[in-house]
Amino acid sequence: MNQHILIWDIPTRVFHWLLAVSFAGAFLTAESERYREIHVTLGYTLLGLIAFRLIWGFVGSRYASFRSFLFKPGEIAAYVTSLLKAKPARYIGHNPAGSVAVFALLALGLLTGLAGVIVFQDIGGDALEELHEITAYAMLAVVALHVAGVVLSSVMHRENLVRSMITGLKSGLPNEGIRRAHAWLGVIMLAVVVAFWLGYPATGPIPQNVNVTQVEHPHEDD
Ligand code: HEM
Ligand code: HEM
Numbered sequence: 001m002n003q004h005i006l007i008w009d010i011p012t013r014v015f016h017w018l019l020a021v022s023f024a025g026a027f028l029t030a031e032s033e034r035y036r037e038i039h040v041t042l043g044y045t046l047l048g049l050i051a052f053r054l055i056w057g058f059v060g061s062r063y064a065s066f067r068s069f070l071f072k073p074g075e076i077a078a079y080v081t082s083l084l085k086a087k088p089a090r091y092i093g094h095n096p097a098g099s100v101a102v103f104a105l106l107a108l109g110l111l112t113g114l115a116g117v118i119v120f121q122d123i124g125g126d127a128l129e130e131l132h133e134i135t136a137y138a139m140l141a142v143v144a145l146h147v148a149g150v151v152l153s154s155v156m157h158r159e160n161l162v163r164s165m166i167t168g169l170k171s172g173l174p175n176e177g178i179r180r181a182h183a184w185l186g187v188i189m190l191a192v193v194v195a196f197w198l199g200y201p202a203t204g205p206i207p208q209n210v211n212v213t214q215v216e217h218p219h220e221d222d
Contacts, residue, residue, distance in 0.1 A: 008168040083097065088156050
């Protein structure tokens with residue numbers, strides 16, 4: 001008998017939504033000098049989240065573990081074929097097509113973030129700046145495919161995957177679910193990220209008593 005079972009542990013869900021917020025925020029603040037601190041803060045957050053996810057992929061719960069969604073090319077092709085026939089095979093964890101997007105998003109996030117750090121440290125030069133921008137846009141394209149895939153799978157399986165990524169629940173057999181949500185780790189992640197957002201940059205806000213009219217070159221946009 002199918003019932004609601006826990007699939008996504010809390011750290012995976014906290015990771016996902018913080019990653020989405022960090023990516024969107026970093027993207028929206030990328031153009032202007034004025035928002036550079038926010039951009040860099042969110043970029044570092046994204047790097048920290050991915051570092052966590054790389055570890056969690058080895059020690060995390062069943063459906064968070066990379067082993068559970070490392071598919072062979074043949075399995076990916078078979079899944080895509082089943083999609084095209086409008087009879088997609090159902091996977092409780094990530095499906096084979098979705099898993100490709102997941103690995104691509106992790107890789108592009110890592111690459112974009114690392115290139116950003118090098119550019120920020122002024123050691124990269126034009127090529128790294130170019131790379132940073134190209135990988136960021138490539139990631140945007142994969143995010144669009146990812147969201148389209150989530151919507152398509154949700155419709156075809158008549159199953160709300162977005163809600164699953166929020167509640168952690170899907171319908172399935174009791175023995176397919178995970179036993180522990182690891183809520184404590186999710187709480188720690190949230191606390192660390194919020195503390196980082198509030199504490200960065202280490203220099204803090206501009207002191208109130210500084211006479212800004214004395215500044216000869218105020219921040220210019222771009
Ligand atoms: C991983 C998420 C990130 C995304 C999506 C992202 C995206 C972008 C994009 C699209 C630009 C180009 C803006 C333009 O047209 O000028 C840019 C510029 C920049 N980013 Fe990021 N970035 C990310 C992370 C980071 C990180 C972690 C750092 C530094 C620690 C960083 C530092 C910079 C700097 C310094 C620039 C300006 C480069 C220039 O002068 O053109 N970024 N970012
Ligand atoms: C904006 C940037 C986004 C990024 C970088 C991103 C990235 C990811 C990653 C890395 C995973 C794998 C989760 C894991 O196993 O750790 C994932 C899964 C998922 N994401 Fe996103 N995501 C983004 C936006 C969204 C949005 C806007 C939605 C909702 C419409 C969404 C819905 C989902 C769902 C439902 C899953 C689970 C897929 C499944 O059932 O196999 N994502 N996403």
